Amino acid sequence: MGPHSGVILTLGKVSARPVNTAKGFSGLASDSREVKPGYLFAALPGTRANGARYIADAVARGAVAVLGTPQIREEAEAFGVRFIADKNPRARLARMAAELFALQPKTIAAVTGTNGKTSVAVFLRQIWDAAGFKSASLGTIGVVTREGTRSLAHTTPDPIEMHRILAELAKSGIDHLALEASSHGLDQYRLDGADVAAAAFTNITRDHLDYHRDFDGYLTAKLRLFGEVVREGGAAVVNVDAASADTFVAVARRRKLKLLTVGIAGEGIGLAKRIPNAHGQTLEVSCAGQSYAIDLPLAGEFQASNALVAAGLAIALGQSPVGVFASLRHLKGAPGRLEKVAFAASGAPIYVDYAHTPDALETILKALRPHVAQRLIVIFGCGGDRDTGKRPLMGKIAAQHADLVIVSDDNPRTEDATAIRKAILAGVPQAREISDRALAIREGIAALGKDDCLVIAGKGHETGQIVGDQTRPFSDREEAIKAAVAEGGRPGEPSA
Numbered sequence: 001m002g003p004h005s006g007v008i009l010t011l012g013k014v015s016a017r018p019v020n021t022a023k024g025f026s027g028l029a030s031d032s033r034e035v036k037p038g039y040l041f042a043a044l045p046g047t048r049a050n051g052a053r054y055i056a057d058a059v060a061r062g063a064v065a066v067l068g069t070p071q072i073r074e075e076a077e078a079f080g081v082r083f084i085a086d087k088n089p090r091a092r093l094a095r096m097a098a099e100l101f102a103l104q105p106k107t108i109a110a111v112t113g114t115n116g117k118t119s120v121a122v123f124l125r126q127i128w129d130a131a132g133f134k135s136a137s138l139g140t141i142g143v144v145t146r147e148g149t150r151s152l153a154h155t156t157p158d159p160i161e162m163h164r165i166l167a168e169l170a171k172s173g174i175d176h177l178a179l180e181a182s183s184h185g186l187d188q189y190r191l192d193g194a195d196v197a198a199a200a201f202t203n204i205t206r207d208h209l210d211y212h213r214d215f216d217g218y219l220t221a222k223l224r225l226f227g228e229v230v231r232e233g234g235a236a237v238v239n240v241d242a243a244s245a246d247t248f249v250a251v252a253r254r255r256k257l258k259l260l261t262v263g264i265a266g267e268g269i270g271l272a273k274r275i276p277n278a279h280g281q282t283l284e285v286s287c288a289g290q291s292y293a294i295d296l297p298l299a300g301e302f303q304a305s306n307a308l309v310a311a312g313l314a315i316a317l318g319q320s321p322v323g324v325f326a327s328l329r330h331l332k333g334a335p336g337r338l339e340k341v342a343f344a345a346s347g348a349p350i351y352v353d354y355a356h357t358p359d360a361l362e363t364i365l366k367a368l369r370p371h372v373a374q375r376l377i378v379i380f381g382c383g384g385d386r387d388t389g390k391r392p393l394m395g396k397i398a399a400q401h402a403d404l405v406i407v408s409d410d411n412p413r414t415e416d417a418t419a420i421r422k423a424i425l426a427g428v429p430q431a432r433e434i435s436d437r438a439l440a441i442r443e444g445i446a447a448l449g450k451d452d453c454l455v456i457a458g459k460g461h462e463t464g465q466i467v468g469d470q471t472r473p474f475s476d477r478e479e480a481i482k483a484a485v486a487e488g489g490r491p492g493e494p495s496a
Contacts, residue, residue: 022100025065028160029058030093037062040084042093043072055079067093090189094159098193101163103170105136105177108194109313112225113202113242115360116306117155117180120202122334122496123310124178130327131319134173138165139180140354141335141461144496145172156185163193178313181229187221191229198235198317199225199257200309203242205359219244226251234258235316239309240265260316262308269308269315274301276370283308283328287321294328300338300367307331332496336460338364339495341477345488348448352476354460356383356410358393361457365401373451375403379444380457381437382424384415384466391420395427404447405431408440410458411466437465437474442483456480 022028026038032054035041041058043051043066052072055063056079065082066072067089076083086092098104111120121137125144128135136145138157143150143165156179157165169177181191181199204222226236226248236252238245241263252259260268272291273284280297283304296307307328314324333339342350351368355361361380368376378398382391398405407424409417421433434440444454456476459465465474481491 022096025100028093028097028100029063030158030160032058032061032063035061035063037064039063040065040067040096042066042089043068043076044089044093045069052076067096088189090159091192094163094189094192096193097159097163101167103167104163104195105166105170105174107133107176107317108166108196109176109178109198109200109317110181110191110194110196110225110229111178111200111202111309111313112181112183112186112222113200113239114205114357115355115363116202116302116309117182118354119303119306119334119337120200120310120313121178121180122337123307123328123331124313125176126331126496127310127314127319127324127327128176128178130330131314131323133176135176135178136169136174137178143169145169145174154185154190155180155182156190158188159190159193162190166194178310181222181225183218183221186224186229191225194229196225196230196234198237198313199230200237200239200313201226201242201245201248202239202306202309203359204244205357219247223247223251226257227255230255230257235260235313237262237268237309237312237316239263239305240267241305258316260312262312263305266308269312271304271308274304278371285325287315287325290321292321292325294325296328296331298331298333298338299371300364302363302367303333303338332494334461335495336462336477337495338367338455339460339477340492342445342481342484342492343489344445344448344452344454344484346448346450346452348450348452348454350445350448350480350484350489350492351453351455352460352480353455353457355380355457356459358390358397361394362397362401364455364457365397368453368455369401372453374449375452376401377404377406377444377447377452377454378402378457379406379408379437379440379454381408381410382420382458383411384413384417384420386413388423391423392427395424395431397427399428399430404444406440406444407431407433408437409435409465409467410437411462413466414468417467437476438479438483441476441479442486445480445483445487445489 025040030042035058041063059079066076067084070085125137140155236257240261262269270286275282283294464471
């Protein structure tokens with residue numbers, strides 16, 4: 001969002017009363033700079049800016065109505081335009097956007113959780129593609145179809161952009177969509193109005209505490225997907241091996257959703273055995289009284305979990321378990337999610353991963369350990385202007401699970417990068433400190449011996465590094481490939 005819009009922190013119940021129709025307006029905007037003649041302007045309250053400050057600008061650009069909280073009625077009506085009051089204008093805006101754009105893919109599945117959202121969405125799209133559906137995924141890496149990828153500013157776009165995208169996908173023939181439901185997006189009602197047929201939960205750990213009041217606030221935002229967003233009579237898929245899974249199960253049962261649990265303790269899809277190998281892992285699972293052996297070409301316990309959550313969504317939405325499990329043998333990882341991007345001259349694999357929380361970093365290091373005969377090397381940093389408490393925690397985790405740790409810059413943003421690294425090093429004092437991320441990657445690859453493994457964590461698919469208020473071109477993937485080839489290595493395997 002630009003400076004003419006805000007972000008709301010409070011989580012409220014969606015009003016059950018009828019919405020004012022979006023018909024009669026030529027468009028909707030929550031940023032006054034995007035207003036055109038005949039538009040409705042949503043003057044949303046926020047932490048960075050209050051939309052009410054921009055009513056005059058919106059009216060000057062042609063707004064014929066203003067949507068906002070009852071408290072700004074007098075201010076809005078002073079401009080001589082129609083005012084629509086709602087205690088929850090964000091939810092109202094989302095429903096109006098749904099009505100204005102009208103079209104949506106026939107089947108929409110949404111996945112929430114701290115980690116795994118992108119992988120589950122990408123895996124589900126591949127499962128649907130294998131079944132012959134025209135499908136797409138939407139989230140952190142953008143809108144992805146067989147035709148290509150379109151970047152997005154947010155994991156879950158604002159409601160106007162969200163419903164515009166849904167309509168565009170439907171018009172292009174997309175009938176199945178897998179999307180990521182972020183805590184910010186759920187808290188800000190960006191998904192309201194979408195006809196979500198199935199919801200999934202992967203896991204939940206500490207994250208975004210710079211935005212949410214506390215962990216309970218973060219959990220409450222995630223629960224909105226199950227408690228309010230997914231349609232009545234819809235399906236719910238829960239990874240029951242994760243902490244707080246019982247809370248999601250309870251909400252699904254209270255709403256009488258069609259519940260399918262997955263995992264070691266899963267009753268819908270049970271994971272009986274997981275056997276790591278050089279190319280991935282073999283899974284033995286049970287579903288509907290039948291047993292299946294699946295050769296999953298992806299490393300890590302968490303990727304097995306993500307694949308089963310995606311399979312659960314496909315099955316909950318009506319596909320045959322036989323066909324779904326067969327398609328898992330051909331899955332490709334999501335860009336920047338434990339993506340094997342290159343090999344060193346020694347043959348050592350080089351991975352790039354988006355892990356930027358303590359739990360995520362621990363998960364990928366534990367996932368790779370069974371596949372590494374010698375040293376596990378990790379390069380990572382922490383983002384600036386974000387949760388500062390996780391920095392020493394991530395340092396300790398790296399110290400516990402890696403043999404060589406290189407601490408470098410991530411996205412320092414407006415913070416002092418040296419101070420960020422210092423906070424990490426408090427948890428891993430034996431680490432090497434190399435501020436220049438490109439140099440850190442070159443040094444990490446140069447250190448790789450036979451049977452070693454390197455993972456570059458934190459930025460994943462990102463193609464820029466944010467320093468101050470500038471985003472400089474930078475890709476962990478490209479830097480790793482370039483450095484590996486320069487040392488006599490080669491590029492790795494393509495992602496989905």
